[in-house]
Amino acid sequence: MSGISASLTPPADAVAAVRHPDAPAPGELLGAHYGQCFGCGEDQPHGLHLQARAGEGVSLTAEFTVQPAHQGAPGLAHGGVLATALDETLGSLNWLLRTIAVTGRLETDFVRPVPVGTVLYLEAEVTAVAGRKIYSRAAGRIGGPDGPVAIRAEALFIEVKVDHFVDNGRPQEIKAAMSDPDQLRRARAFEVNP
Numbered sequence: 001m002s003g004i005s006a007s008l009t010p011p012a013d014a015v016a017a018v019r020h021p022d023a024p025a026p027g028e029l030l031g032a033h034y035g036q037c038f039g040c041g042e043d044q045p046h047g048l049h050l051q052a053r054a055g056e057g058v059s060l061t062a063e064f065t066v067q068p069a070h071q072g073a074p075g076l077a078h079g080g081v082l083a084t085a086l087d088e089t090l091g092s093l094n095w096l097l098r099t100i101a102v103t104g105r106l107e108t109d110f111v112r113p114v115p116v117g118t119v120l121y122l123e124a125e126v127t128a129v130a131g132r133k134i135y136s137r138a139a140g141r142i143g144g145p146d147g148p149v150a151i152r153a154e155a156l157f158i159e160v161k162v163d164h165f166v167d168n169g170r171p172q173e174i175k176a177a178m179s180d181p182d183q184l185r186r187a188r189a190f191e192v193n194p
């Protein structure tokens with residue numbers, strides 16, 4: 001059974017998403033937005049190390065290999081970890097818009113169990129934008145990029161300013177992120193291209 005809630009249906013005045021002219025070219029890896037991110041950070045030993053690659057328009061693909069540390073039931077991925085993989089993949093889409101946004105709502109269907117060792121092939125796209133609201137959807141396949149769907153999600157991300165992180169994050173991590181030249185460049189780019 002599946003069905004999305006009304007708040008994930010774009011309003012009548014929603015428009016199509018527009019890929020930012022400086023977005024990474026189709027096929028290019030996006031790279032991590034923050035080294036300690038649980039979803040994509042390369043410096044995060046407990047994380048998913050998910051790697052996203054730009055697609056056409058406002059779409060992307062990503063891969064994530066389910067590790068023994070990601071189990072819920074014996075030998076199977078934990079549903080919350082799979083939801084995290086979807087959240088991270090969907091969140092990465094906002095890079096193609098050059099917009100900073102956080103997850104407001106994430107609805108997930110778990111269609112098939114995902115064993116440890118499985119490579120999850122994720123695909124995601126922005127379906128509409130209405131003011132600060134970014135509507136998107138994603139699916140994760142197993143057995144190959146064209147394999148059967150194991151998980152899927154619909155989401156609503158809300159655009160925020162960099163201040164969202166500065167005001168709500170812990171000072172030590174904010175300071176460290178601000179002193180990372182790459183991070184700072186990225187934050188500036190987001191600020192001049194709201």
Ligand SMILES: CCCCCCCC/C=C\CCCCCCCC(=O)SCCNC(=O)CCNC(=O)[C@H](O)C(C)(C)COP(=O)(O)OP(=O)(O)OC[C@H]1O[C@@H](n2cnc3c(N)ncnc32)[C@H](O)[C@@H]1OP(=O)(O)O
Nearest residue numbers: 007033087088091100101102103104105158165177178187
């Ligand atoms: C300085 C250092 C450098 C920094 C560099 C930063 C670069 C990093 C880049 C990117 C990082 C992204 C990280 C990726 C990780 C993966 C994504 C995540 O997991 S994000 C974490 C989980 N999410 C949260 O923690 C959100 C917590 N929630 C909030 O903070 C607020 O609720 C927020 C911002 C989402 C909305 O609050 P409001 O006060 O700004 O806005 P309101 O008026 O409440 O909502 C705006 C519109 O959205 C709808 N809305 C909001 N939440 C909704 C919901 N849950 N369901 C349906 N609609 C919702 C509302 O109904 C409203 O709609 P109407 O304009 O009236 O039509």
